[in-house]
Amino acid sequence: MRNPRLVAITITLIVVLSALSWLSQEERSTYNTKVAILQTIQHPALDATYQGIVDELKDQQTVLGAINIDYHTAQGSPLLAAQIAQKFIGDNPNILVGLGTGASQALANARGESLLPIVFSSVTDPVGAKLIKDLSTPCGSITGVSNFVTPRLQFEAFKELVPELRSIGIIYNPSEANSCALINRMQEEACGLQLVYAGAGTTQEVSQAALQLVGKIQAIFINNDNTALAAFDSILKIAFEHNIPVFCSDTDMVKRGALASLGPNQYQLGRQTGRILSRLLLGQRLEDMTVEMPDLLEWHVNQEVCQKLGIKPSEDLLKKAVIYP
């Protein structure tokens, strides 16, 4: 052995820290209700969803009692997601919540044969991720809220706002499962629009992808792609320089400069998830719950951007819209 003292110190450290963490385990188990939340990656949309869950549970405190929420993010690493999921399963919470596809898959896998309920949130394609068999049949041990919006509804809304729209450019990261699932659906439901795709593997490549699209398309559409959303400002800059409107699925982006958006509000999605959690905690059986789609699709329009681009929306389009500024 190279260094017996070092070995002895390391082993002592490991034993002491394990004991410490085991002791802290005991304290937490005196709480009445435990909800463990695992988030795939830190991102404004998922962060807003988490906030929605927390706020909804806090609002229902009188009915549900005090709830201990254990929250971790896996920072985009499947390995870390696996270890955090294992920790959660061992803690034996009342409900496991997965924010995003990676987190939900890690939880489903770590759970194995046990019947701990899992509620996923903000998963675009739960069937493709093999979390559930199909959307209409309740599945015994897992349910949740998908953030999928039928592309046809979005394209029709965009065409109403910009009647001359013939071609749309889509910027996405090919390594995001949610984006790839959406590309297939968008292609099927294009409603006569020509779709041009530009891939960007990192946030730095997003502006290049946007420049690539200039001249080929009349508008840009960002559909829930985390990479493109993270570099949204660079897309806006290029779009404004070339008088190109930007549509998106995330309603929070309209106040940042997108022309319009038809989609679920991520924060409201969190609240919808929180409502599922409270129904479960109050005794409703998970076996009876089918996967939910977003309760509410909101149509947001930015009037300032309309003026800048010379678009004149009709009165009744504006009537049903949330308008900025």
Next chain:
Amino acid sequence: MNTFQFLGALELGLIYSLVSLGVYLTFRVIQFADMTVDGSFPLGGAVCSCLLISGVNPWLATSASVVAGALAGWFTSQLHLRFRIFDLLSGILNMTALYSINLRIMGKPNIALWGQSTILGSKFQTLVTLVIFVALTLLVIWRFLSSELGLALQATGLNSKASAAYGINTNLTKTIGLSLSNAIVALAGALFAQAQGFSDISMGTGTLVIGLASLIVGQTLLTNRRQVLTLLSLIIGSIIYRIAVAIALNSSVVGLKPSDLNLITAILVVVAITAGQSKREKT
């Protein structure tokens, strides 16, 4: 830390011990700073999961990923030997190329393996199978390094010019070292995908750092002149590292967050290296 976490850390530690065995072969034996592993780990997962969902026998699928890893290693060696590209750069170029190749193989960024029969079964079966895999790999590597070819590899690492002068084909030894190393890492990737129930394009990020950290922890604690114990120390180092991560996840008590894990890894590696250094200076 509960039993569940401990067993989970053990399982992941065994899978990643294969990564540290692979990294040991390149970084220590042939002294080649090989970054390909960040690409060959997900390559193993991609090939295996793609074949599994097509209905191929799980053992065949896993073997195919080993072959794929060997090919990836071979490619890095060709970049270095034939095109005379600096070793670190060869690995980085190959790793970058493999990202696109892995996406092509999988067809999409994430393949779910739920409900697929794999070579791993229940939790208990998984642990037993992994222990067998790791033990077999250790045995194979140990016997290989004691063989004439294995000694030639070690000689290449110690002094490649002198070895060449003695008639050792250093091109061949480097190629074999790289292929073998990446084959083992791809095997780890295939096992990880089957254990986790999905293969994801992002599962390779940070593999090299994890392999190096496990290697250094293991070697500092338990290095011995005997080859077999050195190899064993890699496995123990990997398991200790995973347990340390599990402990860190429970340390909200002391104010730590999982996002601090990278810093903790860096500190761990620095401590391990400097502790080894001070001992060396004394002798």
